[in-house]
Amino acid sequence: MVCGAAVDSGAPVNLCAHHLLVAYDWVARDVGVTDTLESPCLACGSRLGVRYPSGWLCAVCEWKVGEIPDSGVVRARVDxxxxxxxxxxxxxxxxxxxxxxxxxxxxxxxxxxxxxxxxxxxxxxxxxxxxxxxxxxxxxxxxxxxxxxxxxxxxxxxxxxxxxxxxxxxxxxxx
Incomplete structure (x- = not known):
């Protein structure tokens, strides 16, 4: 089905801006989107995260943002x-x-x-x-x-x- 909307001259594929965004969202659901976390990861302190439709993960230690680390989780020692x-x-x-x-x-x-x-x-x-x-x-x-x-x-x-x-x-x- 063709939507008939204009395709931007720099588009990587022959899709309008709306359908490029739909395709982007389709891919992002599996690979995630890397961005800055609102606050440091509670497990490791990193500010880099990956956003999935199901929520954020820390890009470094993969802790699910919003979860409280177990009391047994010990921060790594770095001299x-x-x-x-x-x-x-x-x-x-x-x-x-x-x-x-x-x-x-x-x-x-x-x-x-x-x-x-x-x-x-x-x-x-x-x-x-x-x-x-x-x-x-x-x-x-x-x-x-x-x-x-x-x-x-x-x-x-x-x-x-x-x-x-x-x-x-x-x-x-x-x-």
């Missing part, structure tokens, strides 16, 4: 080395729960996260030891450290988003 700036110094520390840890440290700016634990933190302390302040985890701001932070942040707009992605990936890997 990170973090870089904080306070005035004219930078702290290099490590945590498996950076949001809680950083809430207890006075700082002006969260600069970067780097995946790794205590051994990587110790390696970074040794790497920048000539600028260490009083045997602490604080370092004076200098070009080598700033260059390292820029490299760690390549392609990262918000350090917290990359951390959430790492947690989401760990949750997905655990099934």
């Amino acid at each position: 990170v080395v973090y870089y904080l700036r306070f005035a004219d110094r930078i702290k290099i520390g490590t945590s498996s729960n950076p949001r809680s840890r950083l809430a207890n440290i006075v700082h002006d700016e969260m600069l970067a996260f780097e995946p790794g634990g205590r051994l990587l933190e110790q390696a970074r302390h040794a790497q920048f030891a000539s600028h260490r302040l009083h045997r602490s985890e604080w370092f004076s701001v200098h070009e080598a450290l700033l260059r390292h932070i820029r490299i760690v942040n390549t392609g990262v707009d918000d350090p917290w988003q990359i951390y959430k992605r790492w947690v989401s990936e760990q949750v997905a890997l655990r099934g």
Whole structure:
């Protein structure tokens, strides 16, 4: 049956806009539509979801949006080395729960996260030891450290988003 409506010049197939949308909805019912979730996934924290006619799933861990995670669901552990700036110094520390840890440290700016634990933190302390302040985890701001932070942040707009992605990936890997 031909509808008789005009076909847009750039249409990929010989269908009017209305029937292209009908075809799109037909395909989307099985493959879903990827979009941003209204709020982070309760299971893994991702903001990316897939919308199906039956509802939303997290695009990373496939948790059904709206369902409350079981009390037995444990968030994945992701150890990170973090870089904080306070005035004219930078702290290099490590945590498996950076949001809680950083809430207890006075700082002006969260600069970067780097995946790794205590051994990587110790390696970074040794790497920048000539600028260490009083045997602490604080370092004076200098070009080598700033260059390292820029490299760690390549392609990262918000350090917290990359951390959430790492947690989401760990949750997905655990099934």
